[in-house]
Amino acid sequence: MTAEPLSANWPIGVFDSGVGGLSILSALQTQLPDETFLYLADSAFAPYGERDEEFVLQRSLAALHILNEQHPIKALVIACNTATALAIHVLRQQHPDLPIFGVEPAVKPAAAQSRTQRVGVIATAGTLGSQKFADLLSGLGTDTKVITQACDGLAEAIEQQWQQPHNPAVRGLCETYLGRMGRFGSGPGELDTLVLGCTHYPFAKKELLAVTGPHVQLFETGAPVARRVQQILLERQLLSQGTVGKLSLMATGETQNLQQAAKHWLSMQTQVLSV
Numbered sequence: 001m002t003a004e005p006l007s008a009n010w011p012i013g014v015f016d017s018g019v020g021g022l023s024i025l026s027a028l029q030t031q032l033p034d035e036t037f038l039y040l041a042d043s044a045f046a047p048y049g050e051r052d053e054e055f056v057l058q059r060s061l062a063a064l065h066i067l068n069e070q071h072p073i074k075a076l077v078i079a080c081n082t083a084t085a086l087a088i089h090v091l092r093q094q095h096p097d098l099p100i101f102g103v104e105p106a107v108k109p110a111a112a113q114s115r116t117q118r119v120g121v122i123a124t125a126g127t128l129g130s131q132k133f134a135d136l137l138s139g140l141g142t143d144t145k146v147i148t149q150a151c152d153g154l155a156e157a158i159e160q161q162w163q164q165p166h167n168p169a170v171r172g173l174c175e176t177y178l179g180r181m182g183r184f185g186s187g188p189g190e191l192d193t194l195v196l197g198c199t200h201y202p203f204a205k206k207e208l209l210a211v212t213g214p215h216v217q218l219f220e221t222g223a224p225v226a227r228r229v230q231q232i233l234l235e236r237q238l239l240s241q242g243t244v245g246k247l248s249l250m251a252t253g254e255t256q257n258l259q260q261a262a263k264h265w266l267s268m269q270t271q272v273l274s275v
Helices: 022-031 053-070 081-094 107-113 131-138 154-160 168-179 201-212 222-235 256-265
Strands: 012-016 037-041 075-078 118-123 145-150 193-196 217-219 247-251 272-274
Touching (some): 022 037, 022 222, 053 075, 053 081, 053 247, 075 081, 075 222, 081 131, 107 118, 107 193, 107 217, 118 168, 154 168, 154 201, 201 217, 247 256, 256 272
Parallel strands (some): 012 037, 012 075, 037 247, 118 145, 118 193, 247 272
């Protein structure tokens, strides 16, 4: 990490194991259009969700190192629920001067909105098994029942759908996992809200709603995270000063998924640097 004071004109670093973090990046670009972003997909080591804690921690530390090699960053957004749950505390300890933001399942706002008091959460096994998620549930302070479901393989299937448009595996996994959670709907005992606890899952909203029905509310994390980043950068006088926002995309493994996903979800054609 550079010893220089953080500069407002430095970029914001964002990383995920793959394309899922683009759902967070899109919200960041909407909220902070003047900022420059460096996005890293750790595709050579994806997915994180079914890996052990030490592996995820080491890859998170490596991602921060790679981002800083390209250009010193003024903030880091961990656009991955699993990496947030298993690694953010260590990254913050090792880099106390760098604002580091994570993502967590939006259970609290979902519980506040649920009329049936039954909230579903889908996420990776790593996220659901973490102490951070256990603390999140214990701090709810409501009578809302939270039904969780680990979705092994779903993030990876979403990751591959850029090579296989309309990948049937995504729909099949959504049907399987949501089918284990109970009935969705607005009636007594039904789940009327579904929390997307992995940044990949917003890219499967169509398939998810086909199972839950259109009246179930889906909760994502991108917009709240973007507002929090803006707030902290403003407080620390680190918002970009008169620059034009730019984006650089990088991947540790294959680059095609990220390039195609960025074209589709960010409406931009850009080269992906292999690092």
